[in-house]
Amino acid sequence: MSLEPPLEPFPPARRLVAEALGTAMLLAVVVGSGIMGERLAGGNDAIALLGNTLATGAGLVVLITIFGPISGAHFNPAVTLVFALRREISVRLALGYVVAQVAGAVLGVFAAHAMFAEPILQVSTKLRDGPAQAWSEAVATFGLLATILGTLRFRPDVTPVAVGLYITAAYWFTASTSFANPAVTLARSLSDTFAGIAPGSVPAFIAAQLVSAVGATVFMGWLLRNTARA
DSSP states (O other), X not given: OOSSOOOTTSOHHHHHHHHHHHXXXXXXXXXXXXXXXXXXXXXXXXXXXXXXXXXXXXXXXXXXXXXXHHHOOOOSHHHHHHHHHTTSSOHHHHHHHHHHHHHHHHHHHHHHHHHTTOOSSOOOOOXXXXXXXXXXXXXXXXXXXXXXXXXXXXXXXXXXXXXXXXXXXXXXXXXXXXXXXXXXXXXXXTOOSTTOOOGGXXXXXXXXXXHHHXXXXXXXXXXXXXXXXX
16 A cells, blocks of 8 residues: 555656655755745744745645655655555565655755755754654654555545645644654754754654654554454
């Protein structure tokens, strides 16, 4: 199962390219809209975050719709981990996906910097520390995976829209603004802009995301199991 089946017509090389390109475009949207929002908001962080939120949610809908039929449009090592645990993607291909996602995410950040005449190589100084931030990432990641697995089980046609809407909401109801993605977290540590995260804050975010991904796999597997008897 993937975010947007079927995958059979596409060989692994094309799936990896789709994951890398899709993740790069996602990070260009996230970081680019953060820079634009901050520049136009006149110091109003709420307005900057709103612009960042709307662009990210809309971008996700488009990117999942485009790349879903090719690679499944994971764009996220936590999502790939879930499908590997469910044995719906091989371990070898899953590892390839993660490499492609991380590489694409970093290139997407660099592309956003170039568009706004920012220094290409940066390191974020924006601390996002503390138990509340890590817990927020666990909640955000669990909700994202519940959205994906639930819609794939009952309404796969609405998965792109549902994911975009969930992330749009999670930007505002989580204290961390819902990274919910290890590749995104790593790449955003290389941007000292509105969307950045200091490298020292990255390990707690990624740990929370991966633990939550495993928890979501177990819980949603139980919740969605069809135990009806004829």
